[in-house]
Amino acid sequence: MGPGPSDVPSRVLEALARPTIGHLDPVFLQALDETQAMLREVFGTANALTLPMSATGSAGMETCFVNLLEPGDHALICRHGVFGGRMAEVARRCGAEVTLVDAPWGQAIDPDDVAKAAKSRAFKVLAIVHAETSTGVLQDLSPFRAIADSCGALLLVDTVTSLAGVPVDVDRMGIDAVYSGTQKCLSCPPGLSPVSFSERARHVLSTRDTPVQSWYLDLNLIGQYFGGERVYHHTAPVNMIFALHEALRLVLEEGLTARYARHRQQAEALRQGLEALGLELPVAPTDRLPPLTLVRIPDGVDDRAVRAKLLADHGLEIGGGLGDFKGKAWRIGLMGASATPRHVELCLGALREALR
Numbered sequence: 001m002g003p004g005p006s007d008v009p010s011r012v013l014e015a016l017a018r019p020t021i022g023h024l025d026p027v028f029l030q031a032l033d034e035t036q037a038m039l040r041e042v043f044g045t046a047n048a049l050t051l052p053m054s055a056t057g058s059a060g061m062e063t064c065f066v067n068l069l070e071p072g073d074h075a076l077i078c079r080h081g082v083f084g085g086r087m088a089e090v091a092r093r094c095g096a097e098v099t100l101v102d103a104p105w106g107q108a109i110d111p112d113d114v115a116k117a118a119k120s121r122a123f124k125v126l127a128i129v130h131a132e133t134s135t136g137v138l139q140d141l142s143p144f145r146a147i148a149d150s151c152g153a154l155l156l157v158d159t160v161t162s163l164a165g166v167p168v169d170v171d172r173m174g175i176d177a178v179y180s181g182t183q184k185c186l187s188c189p190p191g192l193s194p195v196s197f198s199e200r201a202r203h204v205l206s207t208r209d210t211p212v213q214s215w216y217l218d219l220n221l222i223g224q225y226f227g228g229e230r231v232y233h234h235t236a237p238v239n240m241i242f243a244l245h246e247a248l249r250l251v252l253e254e255g256l257t258a259r260y261a262r263h264r265q266q267a268e269a270l271r272q273g274l275e276a277l278g279l280e281l282p283v284a285p286t287d288r289l290p291p292l293t294l295v296r297i298p299d300g301v302d303d304r305a306v307r308a309k310l311l312a313d314h315g316l317e318i319g320g321g322l323g324d325f326k327g328k329a330w331r332i333g334l335m336g337a338s339a340t341p342r343h344v345e346l347c348l349g350a351l352r353e354a355l356r
């Protein structure tokens with residue numbers, strides 16, 4: 001119950017253990033096609049270029065930036081936690097000039113601040129994190145398409161902790177480039193990063209002046225394997241794709257609406273239980289992220305000792321604080337298969353005992 005990986009259902013582990021077959025075997029290619037179709041459904045997009053990158057969420061982040069940015073381009077990046085900061089670092093390494101819009105840790109980005117920064121010049125990309133796993137803040141994405149349009153930017157969104165836990169609605173929100181990860185609300189092991197590019201983003205990609213500086217993450221090349229021509233680029237991680245295929249089947253069997261409701265309900269039960277223990281939740285109620293709850297560590301309580309006791313006595317992992325919250329807060333995840341009443345009760349009972 002930390003910031004990921006979440007619990008992996010046995011059906012997904014069994015899929016991972018299927019015999020390894022060739023990455024051009026028709027049985028595998030069918031699973032790959034179905035995986036892409038299910039990803040489109042979960043992302044809420046019709047984007048043809050929707051696929052799982054063969055690496056973790058950070059590689060999905062890097063995929064979006066390296067394919068869209070060229071040296072000298074300007075990027076407007078929102079930072080209200082660790083992952084916005086990581087996006088800025090990745091964009092700079094692409095040779096881009098980065099303009100940052102900050103919000104204090106534990107708060108959402110103020111769209112008015114971004115709109116103001118967008119007036120200063122044209123930008124190639126406007127990037128924002130939907131679900132900041134370092135702070136437990138959910139960002140309302142609805143104002144950002146219009147802001148991106150006002151400065152001519154593509155809208156790039158991190159949905160690593162939101163996908164399959166809260167609605168993402170890529171097409172409805174007008175998102176051009178999006179990435180996620182498998183080990184959070186999809187409840188699959190870490191190792192793949194679903195990404196999706198709009199037609200507008202694909203146009204930018206296909207009309208670059210310079211080649212994408214990362215050969216491994218170049219979507220012009222990878223698209224030739226996924227797009228039907230099946231041109232060899234790298235060996236697809238066959239078993240991980242089987243696992244993601246099964247994880248997505250579980251998501252769609254439950255139904256997206258029911259899954260989002262389950263995350264909301266369990267988060268609400270956890271928050272009420274934490275407050276009943278006298279614990280303080282630093283994030284404002286309107287900005288709270290159902291899959292991850294930030295809890296202030298009470299004065300005089302030893303952060304590490306409590307977490308070590310939860311792990312030793314109950315096999316229960318919760319996350320420590322990052323950045324401004326290092327040593328000051330815990331991060332409790334309720335992601336995918338880990339968002340159940342049993343998890344909430346286990347966590348509240350174990351914390352009550354440890355704090356006593």
Ligand SMILES: *Cc1c(COP(=O)(O)O)cnc(C)c1O
Pocket residue numbers: 004056057058059061083129131132133134158159160161181190
């Ligand atoms: C976990 C996470 C990432 C990075 O994913 P890895 O799989 O650890 O590389 C990026 N963004 C957010 C919001 C995350 O929660």
